[in-house]
Amino acid sequence: MIFIADRTVGKLVKWLRILGYDTVYWRSDDLRGLLRRARDEDRTLITKDTKLYKDKGSVKALLIREDNPFLQLQEVVRLFRIPVNKAMLFSRCLACNAPLEAIDPEEAKEEVPDYIYHTHQEFSRCPSCRKIYWAGTHYGHMTTVVERLQKETA
Ligand SMILES: [Zn+2]
Numbered sequence: 032m033i034f035i036a037d038r039t040v041g042k043l044v045k046w047l048r049i050l051g052y053d054t055v056y057w058r059s060d061d062l063r064g065l066l067r068r069a070r071d072e073d074r075t076l077i078t079k080d081t082k083l084y085k086d087k088g089s090v091k092a093l094l095i096r097e098d099n100p101f102l103q104l105q106e107v108v109r110l111f112r113i114p115v116n117k118a119m120l121f122s123r124c125l126a127c128n129a130p131l132e133a134i135d136p137e138e139a140k141e142e143v144p145d146y147i148y149h150t151h152q153e154f155s156r157c158p159s160c161r162k163i164y165w166a167g168t169h170y171g172h173m174t175t176v177v178e179r180l181q182k183e184t185a
Pocket of ligand 1: 126127128129158159160162
């Protein structure tokens with residue numbers, strides 16, 4: 032399942048990407064363009080904008096009611112019954128949505144701080160913005176969130 036979301040749910044976009052879901056973040060005011068892209072690519076629209084939701088036509092959509100990003104994420108996971116698992120964490124660039132590619136630690140060496148290089152074994156790179164990812168400090172927090180999601184949406 033792939034998504035498209037507007038600016039009303041920016042934090043949720045980040046979380047869907049953390050979970051590994053292909054999510055386009057539509058920042059422009061051109062909402063017709065958004066709906067066109069959703070239709071063309073068969074993406075499910077996620078928004079808090081009731082007007083946009085009403086104008087969705089044939090586009091599949093979810094109108095988010097919660098304000099808190101965790102509760103929003105729960106709404107999406109519950110409604111679409113999308114799988115949540117730790118193996119999918121960090122499979123996608125949080126900035127540009129591109130799927131990450133695993134790279135050799137040697138390749139990361141020049142670009143990450145020394146202590147990161149020495150304390151991590153797995154690195155991946157975004158083919159689009161070239162950003163390097165590793166299972167760093169946020170990882171523990173994110174794993175906790177995933178565990179909570181699994182428990183509360185079971
Ligand atoms: Zn990127």
